[in-house]
Amino acid sequence: MNQHLIRSILAIRADGGVTLPSGDRIMPDPILVGRNADKLEQLAAAHGVERWSTDLAAALANPDDEIFFDAGTTQMRPKMLEQAIAAGKHVYCEKPIATTLDEALKIAQIAETAGVKNGVVMDKLFLPGLLKIAMLRKSGFFGRMLRVHCEFGYWVFEGDLQPIQRPSWNYRLEDGGGIILDMLCHWRYVLDNLFGNVESVSCLGATQIPERIDEMGQPYKATADDAAFSTFQLEGGVIATINSSWTTRVYRDDLVVFQVDGTHGSAVAGLTTCKVQPRVATPRPVWNPDEKQTRDFRDDWQEVPDTVPYPNGFRAQWEMFIRHVVADEPWSYTLREGAKGLQLVDSALDSWRERRWIDLPALPA
Structure with a gap:
């Protein structure tokens, strides 16, 4: 919708x-097609859509x-x-x-x-933050890319103290749920297109909240993974690590944050913003656990400006x-x-089950 x-x-x-x-x-x-006539009629009326149907076969029969x-x-x-x-x-x-x-x-x-x-x-390829990463890579800003790290996720309410904000089927394996299936499909095209083709994966999944409340207020057993901790080897020797979780509380600049490190510079991007630190402006930190840290390391980064319009992805x-x-x-x-x-999803699930690295061969033509 x-x-x-x-x-x-x-x-x-x-x-x-x-x-x-x-x-x-x-x-x-557009013609809206679904199973619930009342919902379709209300949705169409609310947004000025003239056509809707519960008959998919009839809709597909229209050559127009x-x-x-x-x-x-x-x-x-x-x-x-x-x-x-x-x-x-x-x-x-x-x-x-x-x-x-x-x-x-x-x-x-x-x-x-x-x-x-x-x-x-x-859609993730069209996020302004990642479009800026793509521009930096095209310009040669990173030099030789070394490492990519991504933190994604937020706390999905269990349903007892706060209403749920994601469908309950997302947490039932038998209904196609699971964060590995949901998110590693995204991470595959992001990694392939921005950082290097994925060559192998090591993944550990977890079901950290074993029971949740559904849309009807009834408790149910969560059978799908709600967190995944993955490491990827990319072509060119780049190492990527991505933590995906619906059981984490956000203490970062955005719901998803990518940090990319290269020999000539680093970048940190969220959904819309991107900050950089080039090699020539990299400070020299001092390790001293006996004194409280007074330096704000975020001040050492420069924001990439919005030089072009970014439409909805x-x-x-x-x-x-x-x-x-x-x-x-x-x-x-x-x-x-x-x-x-799906190749990455299947390989990640195999890695979790077998507790080993899985190589990803080229798909058959």
């Missing part, structure tokens, strides 16, 4: 559509609707995508594109064989996919790229 409908499709409509290289404009005409977008549950996604592909639709979906690598490769192959254009949401990728479908503009965020996220 928020990112894809209100801030993407409806925002595009409000601004007159997607502009093509020819100067023509493409206006999305060229793109099918899926943001349902992960377990249902491969079947929904396959149904849309069989109807001749171009397909675009949220991640993960499946719950296992085998499922992900199968649906990618089905889309490729059918010749439909396909894509997966990779979901909308930016929607516009790219629409131009890809209509004008055949280049597009790299395919279902096969999305399958790499």
